[in-house]
Amino acid sequence: MxxxxxxxxxxxxxxxxxxxxxxxxxxxxxxxxxxxxxxxxxxxxxxxxxxxxxxxxxxxxxxxxxxxxxxxxxxxxxxxxxxxxxxxxxxxxxxxxxxxxxxxxxxxxxLPRALDVVSEGTCLILGPADAALDAARRLCDTLAVTVLLTSGEDAADADPRFDVVLGRLRSAKGALGNFEIVFDGLRQRIPGGRGAPEFTAPRDRAESQCDIVLDLTGEAALFPAPHKRDGYLRADPGSIPALAEAVREASELVGTFEKPLYVRLTESLCAHSRAGQVACTNCLDLCPTGAITPDGDHVAVDPLICAGCGACSAACPSGAITYDAPPVDAxxxxxxxxxxxxxxxxxxxxxxxxxxxx
Ligand code: SF4
Ligand code: SF4
Structure with a gap:
């Protein structure tokens, strides 16, 4: 009919x-x-x-x-x-x-293709102790919070409702629901005891995962195009409104979220390299988010990082990467x-x- x-x-x-x-x-x-x-x-x-x-x-x-x-x-x-x-x-x-x-x-x-991204609400907070601990107090009823501090003295009056670790962030990759974090000098709080908390001996290259990163350091961002990285929130630790907004946004990042699959990659068409000789790097040079990486003779696209700008598909000479949200033919x-x-x-x-x- x-x-x-x-x-x-x-x-x-x-x-x-x-x-x-x-x-x-x-x-x-x-x-x-x-x-x-x-x-x-x-x-x-x-x-x-x-x-x-x-x-x-x-x-x-x-x-x-x-x-x-x-x-x-x-x-x-x-x-x-x-x-x-x-x-x-x-x-x-x-x-x-x-x-x-x-x-x-x-x-x-x-219908647009999409992936389900699950965030269980584990959140790493970075930054100066006063701002990071204050944000942790406000978030710890909603998220499973860990605060990274540099000094044990700052952790003396930390709230037992969230976790505190000492150390330095060595590297971070990933996006909402699957950040992979590596710490140097990581010391974890030993539960129990009276008075100031005690910490384990420092450990380098300690790996961990979290769903959300709240960066209050006020320093250079951990990722390229940081505003396009799902699950990564930044705020100037000296700005009360910016801190409040970042805390509010973080509190909403629990649950299952749809991540559109913006581009489609046909590996066999990719001219990235042959016999060890690099030929084309157009998309690698242009991608603002770092979602594209070399992968043998072709490239790979991390759909959880891709923010859908379309720069790669516009510059791809072979049609290996095409925009898919919506598909070009549609x-x-x-x-x-x-x-x-x-x-x-x-x-x-x-x-x-x-x-x-x-
Ligand atoms: S559309 Fe392409 S260039 Fe843009 S973020 Fe995604 S992979 Fe990178
Ligand atoms: S622009 Fe196209 S051909 Fe060149 S490396 Fe990227 S996907 Fe491969």
Whole structure:
């Protein structure tokens, strides 16, 4: 059964030409209603009960979704042809634009691929003792906190609700849910006893893991493009608002999070090296986050670090790395559909506005 498009002119505030939309977009269109979300809600309910429906309204989406739930129908599709076409200030005919938007909304676009990232809330806090211990006190009811300090004196009045270790951070890699940390001179608190805490003998290259790193050192970031590294939060230890914001953000990083898989790598197409001779390093040179590393004759992409900027795919000469969120062919199908439908509906010289999620 073909999908039906329910049209509404939003209390007569826009002109909608059902014939133009139907002919150009290949959708079955209802007549143009005028108050589908209120007085004519029974019309919407009947259409929802009869089969697959797209409603030409985004503003009242929640209301129609609740209606579908109430009557046990499938949640409909939605397309906004009012704010993006019908409400305009020029003399042009909005019909071709509406038809294009409707045809685009009717395309089957694959859902973005994603990984589940689990953070159990283990958090390492770095920084001067006063700022780090204060942040730890505020976070220890939500997260399993460890504070790294350099001196045992600073740990004298540490709260037993969180852990304190002494030492220096040697290296850190990873992202939310799987940071791998290496310490030098690591001394762990020995539980029990009276008075100042005692610590184990120092150990170099001691390895540990955590889900979140809260860096209050005010020094150089541990990672390139630090604001793009999931799970890595920084704040100037001298700024009370910045500390409060970082603590708030850290407290929200517990649970399961979806990490989009932004790029797709076809190793066999990668021209990184042959017979030990490096040929191409375009993506390695450009990746701002350090997500790409050499891996034999080809490169490897760490999807947990990739922030989806697309620089690698734009510079890859062989097509080994392609952008995948959305896939390029899906993007071109959208563009073709918009342009073709616009022209089919009588529009000329279409102009395209490209914008991001925000
Ligand atoms: S899209 Fe490519 S260049 Fe950008 S962060 Fe991801 S791997 Fe690096
Ligand atoms: S830019 Fe493309 S061909 Fe070059 S190393 Fe990266 S993935 Fe391989």
């Amino acid at each position: 073909p999908k039906t498009l329910l049209l509404c002119d939003c209390l007569g505030s826009q002109s909608v030409d059902a014939d133009t939309i139907a002919t150009a977009s290949d959708m079955v269109c209802s007549r143009v209603h005028t108050a589908l979300c209120t007085k004519q809600i029974d019309v919407a309910a009947k259409a929802l009960a009869e089969g697959e429906v797209t409603i030409a309204c985004q503003q009242e989406r929640r209301r129609f979704e609740e209606l579908a739930e109430e009557i046990g129908s499938e949640i409909p599709g939605f397309v906004d042809i009012r704010d993006r076409a019908g409400w305009h200030d020029d003399d042009g005919d909005a019909g071709p634009k509406m038809a294009a938007l409707v045809a685009e909304a009717n395309l089957a676009i694959p 993007l071109f199908r959208r563009l073709n559909t918009l342009a073709e439908t616009y022209r089919k509906a009588g529009g000329t010289t279409p102009r395209l506005l490209v914008h991001d999620q925000d």
